[in-house]
Amino acid sequence: MTYLAMGGYAAYVWPAYGVTLLVLGGLTLWCVGAYRRRQRELERQQRESGR
Amino acid sequence: MHRFANPARFMRLSAAILPWTAALAVALLGLGIYLALFVAPPDYQQGEAVRIMYVHVPAAWLASFVYALVALMSAVALIWRHPLADIAAQSAAPLGAGFTLLCLVTGSLWGARMWGTWWVWDARLTSVLVLFFLYLGYIALVNAFDEPGRGARAGAILALVGVVNLPIIKFSVDWWNTLHQPASVFRLGGPTIAAAMLWPLLIMALGYTLLFAALLMVRMRTALLAAKLRALRLAEVEREAASLMPQQQTALS
Numbered sequence: 483m484t485y486l487a488m489g490g491y492a493a494y495v496w497p498a499y500g501v502t503l504l505v506l507g508g509l510t511l512w513c514v515g516a517y518r519r520r521q522r523e524l525e526r527q528q529r530e531s532g533r
Numbered sequence: 534m535h536r537f538a539n540p541a542r543f544m545r546l547s548a549a550i551l552p553w554t555a556a557l558a559v560a561l562l563g564l565g566i567y568l569a570l571f572v573a574p575p576d577y578q579q580g581e582a583v584r585i586m587y588v589h590v591p592a593a594w595l596a597s598f599v600y601a602l603v604a605l606m607s608a609v610a611l612i613w614r615h616p617l618a619d620i621a622a623q624s625a626a627p628l629g630a631g632f633t634l635l636c637l638v639t640g641s642l643w644g645a646r647m648w649g650t651w652w653v654w655d656a657r658l659t660s661v662l663v664l665f666f667l668y669l670g671y672i673a674l675v676n677a678f679d680e681p682g683r684g685a686r687a688g689a690i691l692a693l694v695g696v697v698n699l700p701i702i703k704f705s706v707d708w709w710n711t712l713h714q715p716a717s718v719f720r721l722g723g724p725t726i727a728a729a730m731l732w733p734l735l736i737m738a739l740g741y742t743l744l745f746a747a748l749l750m751v752r753m754r755t756a757l758l759a760a761k762l763r764a765l766r767l768a769e770v771e772r773e774a775a776s777l778m779p780q781q782q783t784a785l786s
Contacts, residue, residue, distance in 0.1 A: 489581035494646045498639045499566070502588040505635040506562075506744060509628060513751045520758040527765045 540757050543617055547750040555747040561740035568733035576730075583730070585643040590718075591738040592636035595745055596664060597699055599629030603671065604696045607689035617753070619685040622692065623675055624752035628745055630668035636661060648712045656705035657713040660698055667695040 488495040569587035576583035603622045610618035640658070645651045652658065675688035706715045717726040724731055 488584070489575065491580060491582040491646055494582060494642045495584050498585040498588055498642045499570075501638050501642075502592075502635060505631055505638075506741075509631045509748060510744070513748045513755070517751050517755045517758070520755050520762065524758050524762045524765070527762055527769075531765050531769055 540616060540760075544754065544757060547754055551747060551750050551754075554743055554750065558740055558743035558747050561736055561743060565733060565737035565740045569737060573733045574727075574729050579647060582643065582646050585639055586730070587733055587737045589636060589639040589643055590734060591741040592632045592639060593661070594738055595741050596629060596633040596636050596661065597702055598742075599625050599632060599745065600664060600667070600692075600695070601699060603629060603668075604692045607692040610685065611689050611693075619689070620753050620756045621749070622689065623672075623685070624756055625745075625749055626668055626672050626675075628748055628752070630665060630672070632741070632745070633661065633665040633668060637665065644712070650712075653712055655711040655713065656709040657702065657711050660702045660705050663698055664695075664702060667691070667698060671695070 486492060486496075565587065569584055573584065573587070575581050603625050606618045606622035606625070609615050610622060637658075640661075641651045644653075671688050671691050674691055675684045678684035678687065703716075705711065706713050718724045718731065718734070726734070
């Protein structure tokens with residue numbers, strides 16, 4: 483518990499790490515999501531073109 | 534250079550490198566956060582609040598580094614017209630904007646406790662805010678034209694003009710009075726930061742850099758898939774138009 487208090491700086495340290503995970507994780511999900519969407523669209527198009 | 538500018542070769546190479554880059558990035562970030570939170574000592578002046586440094590400083594480094602890369606790729610695109618250079622610059626820009634935002638928010642949290650204020654309009658903070666707006670301006674400009682080639686060219690020129698901001702960010706802490714502390718790692722005469730803090734910081738920085746490299750590859754691959762999709766759809770439309778042609782001609786005659 484004393485560790486979580488961060489010597490009185492908990493209100494600044496933990497939000498800093500939280501926002502870091504949010505931004506880095508958010509960027510990752512955004513990039514991978516866009517990649518998967520394009521991949522699916524391309525596969526669909528290739529099927530249609532190959533008819 | 535030309536060999537790597539071949540999109541098909543890039544797709545093959547990135548497919549081979551990407552899983553390793555991503556895995557190493559996750560491992561280094563995990564190790565880095567563990568070291569930063571549990572192993573690194575508290576600062577003799579800042580106490581535990583110094584732990585914000587390990588997420589803030591790498592974000593600041595990447596913010597400038599990614600911009601330099603966007604500018605370099607823009608120059609390559611303008612001068613040599615490499616097919617991948619524009620794609621690389623445009624893929625990197627939103628990632629750079631993300632790191633800049635992260636740098637500003639974590640810096641604000643750090644400053645709120647250490648300086649007693651969330652924000653000051655001094656040279657370092659203002660020049661990094663300008664960097665953030667340069668990224669946003671670049672992204673908006675690239676997408677503002679109906680013809681993608683014109684947007685890419687306009688964006689590339691903006692990216693090159695904005696390079697003047699990078700030395701201002703780096704030397705702002707020496708040239709002007711500021712609340713922000715001066716460089717303690719990349720300076721003449723070597724780092725002044727304690728080794729017990731330097732190692733976790735460097736591991737975090739390497740983790741950020743590899744994560745950036747992995748996401749850049751994902752975004753460039755996405756852009757190349759999109760180009761392939763456009764080409765397929767165009768071919769489809771042309772084939773349909775060609776099959777309609779004879780009927781139209783008979784109808785007209």
